[in-house]
Amino acid sequence: MQAEAGTPLTPSRPRRTLVVLGLAALWIVLDQLTKVWAERALTLGEPVQVVGDLLRLHLIYNSGAAFSLGTGSTGVLTVVASIIVVLIVWQAFKVRSLPWAVALGLLLGGALGNLVDRFFRAPGVGVGHVVDFLRLPNFPIFNVADIGVTTAACLIALLALRGFHPDGTRDSDKAEAYPTREEQDAATPHTSPTQGDPTEGTR
Template identity: 80%
Template sequence: MQAEAGTPLSRRPRRTLLVLGIAAVWIVLDQVTKLWAERALTLGEPVQVVGDLLRLHLIYNSGAAFSLGTGSTGVLTVVASIISVLIVWQALKVRSLPWAIALGLLLGGAVGNLVDRFFRAPAPGLGHVVDFLRLPNFPIFNVADIGVTTAACLIALLALRGFHPDGTREGKSDEAYESPRTQADDDDTTHDAAAPHTSADRTEPGR
């Protein structure tokens, strides 16, 4: 049955486009900042921005986010590629606005680092990721990592509060999927209830 305007079914394409739009913006932001870091910073030489609170420190990371899994670039590339495909598949079904934002950030962060792995030295699929942001007692990271971390926190919060990607919530009745009653349906019901009985419906005296 074709969805009425304004129902959750009509919102699904918009939510999918929102996921892809956020991801695209985050990928561009990630790649632009990485290009800037390579041009403005010297490898291995930190630059203070806000005292010791925030420093710029250019490195090339062969591992995962926050320099985890260093030396496993090929495996990480395969895993990140699979995860990105799964995120896109989930984006086709998402109806929740917060989930769409979270998936967009997660997809943007994953693909942002995948661009480095596929197109940077030393080889396609084995490329090292550009990291340049550093906080005290924290691994060096980049904008893509910020997207992944923010998305992970948001997804955890949504899961704890019982919100599902399809727009439903744990323990709540799923009214979103019920077909909306039209005015015509209400009029028909009222008419049937108020309609007088015919002579055939009446019981004649003595019968």
């Protein structure tokens, strides 16, 4: 059956809201459990080697953003992070692409993981310091929430470069659904100029 004019030819896809929210919830739990463990098992400022110098556990409290960026602007970062969370949740109720749902779930879980620290840890509500404890060579100390945010950012960039959209369509789908004028002209049958006027001889 031919689609109506102006209607995309790609089938409708189910919303992936539960994937976003479910993955975000799992990531928050994982992040908070590892932070609780780090506070109990590690001593502040004293690194512990896990895989030589490649991976060390180093407990610190970070007042800045991910990877210790923006130190000293905790309140502003809390407001910005809260706005980002609201935007991600709003997008979660619209997304229909599974890869995009995974990316948004990791982004939401990572953002909320650190936001929980901002609201519920010392020195106070909205200005709490984030628990960081993972350290790689020549790299800022980070946590599981930061891993989620970074992975999501890389995945979103890859999806955008490959033409995948949150609504489940691709650039190639839109090109097929809306052919160019040249493609339409090529698909339209034309009357041969040698056939002449079909009404000739009836006059």
